[in-house]
Amino acid sequence: xxxxxxxxxxxxxxxxxxxxxxxxxxxxxxxxxxxxxxxxxxxxxxxxxxxxxxxxxxxxxxxxxxxxxxxxxxxxxxxxxxxxxxxxxxxxxxxxxxxxxxxxxxxxxxxxxxxxxxxxxxxxxxxxxxxxxxxxxxxxxxxxxxxxxxxxxxxxxxxxxxxxxxxxxxxxxxxxxxxxxxxxxxxxxxxxxxxxxxxxxxxxxxxxxxxxxxxxxxxxxxxxxxxxxxxxxxxxxxxxxxxxxxxxxxxxxxxxxxxxxxxxxxxxxxxxxxxxxxxxxxxxxxxxxxxxxxxxxxxxxxxxxxxxxxxxxxxxxxxxxxxxxxxxxxxxxxxxxxxxxxxxxxxxxxxxxxxxxxxxxxxxxxxxxxxxxxxxxxxxxxxxxxxxxxxxxxxxxxxxxxxxxxx
Amino acid sequence: xxxxxxxxxxxxxxxxxxxxxxxxxxxxxxxxxxxxxxxxxxxxxxxxxxxxxxxxxxxxxxxxxxxxxxxxxxxxxxxxxxxxxxxxxxxxxxxxxxxxxxxxxxxxxxxxxxxxxxxxxxxxxxxxxxxxxxxxxxxxxxxxxxxxxxxxxxxxxxxxxxxxxxxxxxxxxxxxxxxxxxxxxxxxxxxxxxxxxxxxxxxxxxxxxxxxxxxxxxxxxxxxxxxxxxxxxxxxxxxxxxxxxxxxxxxxxxxxxxxxxxxxxxxxxxxxxxxxxxxxxxxxxxxxxxxxxxxxxxxxxxxxxxxxxxxxxxxxxxxxxxxxxxxxxxxxxxxxxxxxxxxxxxxxxxxxxxxxxxxxxxxxxxxxxxxxxxxxxxxxxxxxxxxxxxxxxxxxxxxxxxxxxxxxxxxxxxxxxxxxxxxxxxxxxxxxxxx
Numbered sequence: 001x002x003x004x005x006x007x008x009x010x011x012x013x014x015x016x017x018x019x020x021x022x023x024x025x026x027x028x029x030x031x032x033x034x035x036x037x038x039x040x041x042x043x044x045x046x047x048x049x050x051x052x053x054x055x056x057x058x059x060x061x062x063x064x065x066x067x068x069x070x071x072x073x074x075x076x077x078x079x080x081x082x083x084x085x086x087x088x089x090x091x092x093x094x095x096x097x098x099x100x101x102x103x104x105x106x107x108x109x110x111x112x113x114x115x116x117x118x119x120x121x122x123x124x125x126x127x128x129x130x131x132x133x134x135x136x137x138x139x140x141x142x143x144x145x146x147x148x149x150x151x152x153x154x155x156x157x158x159x160x161x162x163x164x165x166x167x168x169x170x171x172x173x174x175x176x177x178x179x180x181x182x183x184x185x186x187x188x189x190x191x192x193x194x195x196x197x198x199x200x201x202x203x204x205x206x207x208x209x210x211x212x213x214x215x216x217x218x219x220x221x222x223x224x225x226x227x228x229x230x231x232x233x234x235x236x237x238x239x240x241x242x243x244x245x246x247x248x249x250x251x252x253x254x255x256x257x258x259x260x261x262x263x264x265x266x267x268x269x270x271x272x273x274x275x276x277x278x279x280x281x282x283x284x285x286x287x288x289x290x291x292x293x294x295x296x297x298x299x300x301x302x303x304x305x306x307x308x309x310x311x312x313x314x315x316x317x318x319x320x321x322x323x324x325x326x327x328x329x330x331x332x333x334x335x336x337x338x339x340x341x342x343x344x345x346x347x348x349x350x351x352x353x354x355x356x357x358x359x360x361x362x363x364x365x366x367x368x369x370x371x372x373x374x375x376x377x378x379x380x381x382x383x384x385x386x387x388x389x390x391x392x393x394x395x396x397x398x399x400x401x402x403x404x405x406x407x
Numbered sequence: 408x409x410x411x412x413x414x415x416x417x418x419x420x421x422x423x424x425x426x427x428x429x430x431x432x433x434x435x436x437x438x439x440x441x442x443x444x445x446x447x448x449x450x451x452x453x454x455x456x457x458x459x460x461x462x463x464x465x466x467x468x469x470x471x472x473x474x475x476x477x478x479x480x481x482x483x484x485x486x487x488x489x490x491x492x493x494x495x496x497x498x499x500x501x502x503x504x505x506x507x508x509x510x511x512x513x514x515x516x517x518x519x520x521x522x523x524x525x526x527x528x529x530x531x532x533x534x535x536x537x538x539x540x541x542x543x544x545x546x547x548x549x550x551x552x553x554x555x556x557x558x559x560x561x562x563x564x565x566x567x568x569x570x571x572x573x574x575x576x577x578x579x580x581x582x583x584x585x586x587x588x589x590x591x592x593x594x595x596x597x598x599x600x601x602x603x604x605x606x607x608x609x610x611x612x613x614x615x616x617x618x619x620x621x622x623x624x625x626x627x628x629x630x631x632x633x634x635x636x637x638x639x640x641x642x643x644x645x646x647x648x649x650x651x652x653x654x655x656x657x658x659x660x661x662x663x664x665x666x667x668x669x670x671x672x673x674x675x676x677x678x679x680x681x682x683x684x685x686x687x688x689x690x691x692x693x694x695x696x697x698x699x700x701x702x703x704x705x706x707x708x709x710x711x712x713x714x715x716x717x718x719x720x721x722x723x724x725x726x727x728x729x730x731x732x733x734x735x736x737x738x739x740x741x742x743x744x745x746x747x748x749x750x751x752x753x754x755x756x757x758x759x760x761x762x763x764x765x766x767x768x769x770x771x772x773x774x775x776x777x778x779x780x781x782x783x784x785x786x787x788x789x790x791x792x793x794x795x796x797x798x799x800x801x802x803x804x805x806x807x808x809x810x811x812x813x814x815x816x817x818x819x820x821x822x823x824x825x826x827x828x829x830x831x832x833x834x835x836x837x838x839x840x841x842x
Binding site (some may be wrong): 024070267268274278279282291292305308311315382389 | 408409410411412414415418421422426428429430431432433434435436438439442443462463465470481496500501502503504511538539540541544548555556557558559560561619650651653654658659714715717746774776777780781784786787788790791792793794795796797798799800801
């Protein structure tokens, strides 16, 4: 019945002269509970976050600073505690710099293969290191490092026994194997899976390369399984210096053309920020409501013709032609009867007879229009309706005392 | 608190220094931060320096009532009791249909002084329009920020029904005078009262010559008559569900009010007593025992805030209400709607009780759109619509016939014709002495 609008703070309709708008400190006091709740909620989130250890969710796999399950922080920390100097590099340039910085060139290079690794730089990297450990190398990397070793598909990811003479491998006894390799040349494989497929491959040479098929061996989440820890520490802790190279964006961009960010002048970003702040201020300017909303109960109004329209559509949808025509006929008969000055109780036959005699039509014709014709289609209905109108107009003209034709 | 467009402009102006030093990104960021801090400090200073809108004392001066369609002036007097000048804009919280202008008033009020704000109200809906509060936004001297407060201050304006049917009153009053024996046209009937004897003048009806008095004197003497007086007219307006229908852009209830006002103005001039009742399931408005100009004033006042209610009319209570007003014979006017036999059973069941003691007229608005639809036979849809319209007219005719059989009269008309039609019916009854 009444449209009621909710409003902000209109409940406080005080006596005349009272200021309804609360003061700032009143508003703060009212909001105190929610402020405290929000602060508490933030605190809880912060505590949970720090406890969950999700410190660097965006870190790449086997990042030595990442505490994620796929990070490499555990191995890096243990190595550091054991006296190995771990240097992290996120680009080939950095890695080469770090390797060259080691006095006698006796550093171990640990390469985590990912999409950013540029195989073309591998030779330079290898030349600077004393030995190289590479995790899950791709086809191109393998081609570059040791063409004798070929990819041989993946294994189940379960623990596999070492079964080889290499001291480090033997100490580990058992480790997780994911990717496997076949050997053609003088390389030796350990952790065999089936026939001639190995989980770890050692390529001897001036600068030996060890290919480990499974990142799980080094990852925080799985390093404690089987002999993974022994294998990882044994491989990486062979020298006192370790360069842990995780290829990153810098490798890709090294020789790319300057980005839009580098080309834009320094004032563009601050100006955009200023425009953003100004937009927020403009929102506050235009959005501040000038006093509370005003409530007005409005009366209900109904359009009167709706029942008639509804009934018309019902007639039409159900094709109730006879019923519709009946209504039209009753109306016409009553009007004709009153035009012909017949009694209100005169029946249809009498009206039809009187109309026929006045108009000179045959009785059957008038009766057909007024009573008998049955509409078989909508076209019939419209035609009969027109016939009714014509008959009525004719009688109106004939009975009009002024003799004028009816409109 | 509020900020102004100038504050936004001030912030945007910071682009100039940012671009000037912008070769180096670090320095540009420093300038940016400095500019924002400076703007906010200026804003804070401006808001602190703005005159407090809380220190304003507000009084209103307002006419209590106005006819719908007319304008009235609402005055606000603002006294600044604070120590700083309040300059800013004022919004009076009128309900939308009070027709207050949409632009806000600007004021400058030095401390201790008073300013007046005038607003022209043009209400466009009947009833009681209110303003519960006044909101003042006081802008600081730098025009950057503003303080805003809403102060309770109640204003009530009663919007009365327009009485547009007033234009029919002079012609009906002339007809009323014709009924009076003072004019040469004389109506005789059982309802007229003998007034006096006077000399025959040419043009008088020869049938009114009093031969006995003529015999006593040497000249022709005619009897003069005047219509009966001091009759009771009881107007009952149905405010229930069906009165909410909008016909030809006028709610049925408003048409009923117009007809009531015209009838009342006419009847009170004819020295009849008019009582008014607006009922659905309860009595929504009642005016009894008022005469003359007082009657119309009380009527419009009672009608002002009656709106249709979406409930069913309680016809059973109506004879009781009428009996409370008068136990004698009266002319009872029922302003309702007669549409279908189904929806009029309540009315038809109580009509005999009313017609036993009173002269009853059932007054209903007809929808001109229905009559138009009945004549339009253009295409298939129009024919079906014409059939539905014909059916509606036949239904209403059946109800009207039933009402007549119960002994009441039926007056119908389109919204614009109904008030004069009711007045004419009243005059006809008066002439016939059936009141």
